[in-house]
Amino acid sequence: MSDSVSAGGECEPRHGGAETAAELQRARQDLQRLAIMEPLTRLLHRQAFDEQVQQELADASAHGRQCTLVVIGLDGFRLLNQVYGQRVGDRILQAVAARLRNFVREPNLLGRRGGDEFVALLRDIADADAAMGATREMLAAIQRLERVGNLEVQVDASAGVVLFPADGGDIDSLMEAGDGALARAKREGGRRCARFSADLGRAKDLRIRLEQRLRRACEARDFRLLYQPQVSLPDRRLIGAEALVRWNDAELGDISPAEFIPIAEASGLIDGLSDWVLREVCRQRQMWRQVGLDLPPVAINLSGVQLRSPGCVRSVLETIDEFQISPEEIEIEITETWVFDSSSLLAQENLQRLKMAGVRSVLDDFGVGASSLVQLRDLPIHRLKIDRSFTVECMRNARTLTIVKAVIDMAHNLGLTVTAEGIETADQESWMHHLGCDSVQGFYIARPMPAEDFLRRYLAERTQPTSSRSIVDGGPAVDSVQ
Ligand code: C2E
Ligand code: MG
Ligand code: MG
Numbered sequence: 394m395s396d397s398v399s400a401g402g403e404c405e406p407r408h409g410g411a412e413t414a415a416e417l418q419r420a421r422q423d424l425q426r427l428a429i430m431e432p433l434t435r436l437l438h439r440q441a442f443d444e445q446v447q448q449e450l451a452d453a454s455a456h457g458r459q460c461t462l463v464v465i466g467l468d469g470f471r472l473l474n475q476v477y478g479q480r481v482g483d484r485i486l487q488a489v490a491a492r493l494r495n496f497v498r499e500p501n502l503l504g505r506r507g508g509d510e511f512v513a514l515l516r517d518i519a520d521a522d523a524a525m526g527a528t529r530e531m532l533a534a535i536q537r538l539e540r541v542g543n544l545e546v547q548v549d550a551s552a553g554v555v556l557f558p559a560d561g562g563d564i565d566s567l568m569e570a571g572d573g574a575l576a577r578a579k580r581e582g583g584r585r586c587a588r589f590s591a592d593l594g595r596a597k598d599l600r601i602r603l604e605q606r607l608r609r610a611c612e613a614r615d616f617r618l619l620y621q622p623q624v625s626l627p628d629r630r631l632i633g634a635e636a637l638v639r640w641n642d643a644e645l646g647d648i649s650p651a652e653f654i655p656i657a658e659a660s661g662l663i664d665g666l667s668d669w670v671l672r673e674v675c676r677q678r679q680m681w682r683q684v685g686l687d688l689p690p691v692a693i694n695l696s697g698v699q700l701r702s703p704g705c706v707r708s709v710l711e712t713i714d715e716f717q718i719s720p721e722e723i724e725i726e727i728t729e730t731w732v733f734d735s736s737s738l739l740a741q742e743n744l745q746r747l748k749m750a751g752v753r754s755v756l757d758d759f760g761v762g763a764s765s766l767v768q769l770r771d772l773p774i775h776r777l778k779i780d781r782s783f784t785v786e787c788m789r790n791a792r793t794l795t796i797v798k799a800v801i802d803m804a805h806n807l808g809l810t811v812t813a814e815g816i817e818t819a820d821q822e823s824w825m826h827h828l829g830c831d832s833v834q835g836f837y838i839a840r841p842m843p844a845e846d847f848l849r850r851y852l853a854e855r856t857q858p859t860s861s862r863s864i865v866d867g868g869p870a871v872d873s874v875q
Contacts, residue, residue, distance in 0.1 A: 431505045433483060434490035442504030446514050446564050449502065450557060453516070460557045461515040461524040463531065464571035465493075468549040468583035470509035477544065484541045485548055496534045512571070521556060521588060528552045528586040536584065551578035552586040560589045576600070580655065604660050606642045607653055611665045616640050618673045619841035620691065622850060623812060623834040626826040631854050633689040635726065635834065636674050637841045638666070658698045667699055671709065674723060675716035677844050682717075688851050692724040692755055700727055701739050706746040713752075720751030726778070728757045741772065748773040758814070759783075759800070769807060777804045779830070781815025787828075788821060794828070801829045 429441035437445065446462070453460050467473075467489065474482035486509065493511055497503040502514040513531070518524045535550045553574025561567035570589040578587035610616065620634040638654075641647050657663040674691050681688050699705050713723065725747060727740075744754050755776040756769070760783045769777070779797060786793040801811050813825040816835030825833055839850065 434486055434505050436490050436494070436511070437502065437504035439504065439506045442502060442506065442512060442514075443564050445502050446567075449514060449516065450562075450564065453557060458517060459519060459559075461518040461527070462555045462557065462567045462571050463513045463515065463524075463528050463586075464506075464553045464555075464568070464575045465511040465513070465531070465535070465550055466552070466575050466579065467509040467535075468551055468579065473546065477541075477546065481541050481544065481546065485539055485546060488539050489535050489548060489550070492534050493531065496531050506568075510575075512568075518556075521554075524554050524556060525586060525588060528554050532584070532586060549584050551575060551583045553578060553589065554586055555589040600656065603645065603648070603653065604656050604662075606645055607640070607656055607660070607662055610640055610642065611657075611662050611669075614669050616666070616669060618670060618677075618844070620844055620847040621834055621841040622839045622847065623692075623832050624838050625832045626822070626830055629838070631689055631851055632832055633692060633724065634847055635692045635694070635841075636670060637694075638670055654696065658696055663696045663698055667693075667696060668708070668712070670694075671712050671723075672716075675713055675718045678718050678722055679716045681848065686848070686851075688848070690722055690724050690753075692726045694726045694757065697728060697740065700743050703739065706743050706750070709747065709752065710750055721753065724753045724755050724776075726755045726757040729759055744773045755812075769804070769809070774809065776810045776812060778812045778814050778834075781835075784813050784815045784821055784825065784835075785817075787824060794824075798828045805829065 429437055431438035436442075449460065452458075467485070470482065470485075473485065486505075489511065490505065493503055493513065497513045497515070501516055504512050506512055515524070515527055518527060532550050532552055536548060539546050539548050553571040553576070555561060555567050555570045555574060557567060560570045574587045574589040578585050581587065617639040619637050619639055621637060622631055623633045623635065624630060625632050638650050639647070640650070640653055654663070654666075657666050671693055674693055678688070678691065695705075695709075709725070710720075713720065725744075727744070747754055753775045754773065755778055756772070756774050757778050758780040759777050760780040777800075779800065783793060783797055787797050804811050810831040811829070812832045812834055813821075813830045814834055816822050816825065816833045816837045818837055821835070822833055822837060842850075
């Protein structure tokens, strides 16, 4: 690293004439520093960082030293910029740079490569464990609530960690490996760091390919929609269905929505995809309506990315209006993490607007995130779906059972109904009834099915008395919980 530049590359521009030789010298140095700085954060810009890393790698190589390259990205920064505007985004980047500067000191190098990506070269890190430890500390230093004017914005970050010379011999291969590791950390949920591994290269290729194929599928509207029935307890009356999108790619085969929805979210394809899902549900309902059928509501999964966008509610309402669907014929499912994230004020406002317009919202996958029932109190939702992992765990663990019981009771006290997801056995259905759950959804009741089969099921129910379908009341044997 050059002696004249600190790790943060920070300096103050000087004004006025340089009267003495010393001042002239100082002014020259300042100008040199400014030339290698990125103006917003005053960290080394991409080219300067790369040049200094190259020197550092050559030196490390000559002396048999190891270094660690850390690539840091802010979680959800694109969204944060969209929602709060670029000025707030800029302030966050400056705050993150300041915290990193405190942490990454000379002779280490620190730079910003553009967007929300920061890079650090840590010298003399002896092994992977030490590198991961240092990176975790760096992330802990960045992750906190940032106040910008009247706003409080939660800053979260992820990082990719690569070692020189083990993971790459030059700046380009190290950066590529670092980007891959960062992408993995984000894919795994963010707020974490991931180490580069050889299989990442293959994963990256697949991900790029998936995105290309998904783009084509979105253009061609090449999806299908299945409907998974939801039934009340204990009488198993059909109370609705969840619409679940399916994608079969000619080259890649069936791809799970759990895999392609995050790609659609990250690549901006989600708007078109969700629009297709909503239109498909509305079109289907319109057809049912035209033949005089009044099926129970269909729930649509709305991506959190959309729920946080300003035009979201207008677009939903315009579509249902276009198909002359009334608001109570659809429901919006939204996962807990999106609603409770600290920068999700807009999401909550949008839920409120949907409620005012008569569209009911359901909190999906409850229990997976870190939200509490207290936070549910003010949320404009009418139903809670307990995540499948809880349904399964309930059967194995008496403590989880107690928690689920408390969740159901408190939800009821808040005026919410509760659906248990992922019911796969008669015992699970029985237990959920016993615990006070209002309804269930899962393979044991019915797998996701095409619209015609869902209609058939609805018509069959209309001709069959509900009592013959109900589960045995009185609760399952207690020893089914180990
Ligand atoms: P989700 O909204 O929680 O949907 C329920 C998922 O659980 C579905 O998976 C469903 O097929 C599966 N499932 C239902 N019953 C059972 C069961 O008894 N056992 C097991 N093991 N699984 C069961 P799927 O269709 O693969 O969807 C996965 C996730 O992808 C969904 O989770 C949802 O978050 C997302 N997704 C699906 N369709 C859409 C969509 O149209 N738009 C958006 N934004 N997300 C969607
Ligand atoms: Mg759902
Ligand atoms: Mg769910």
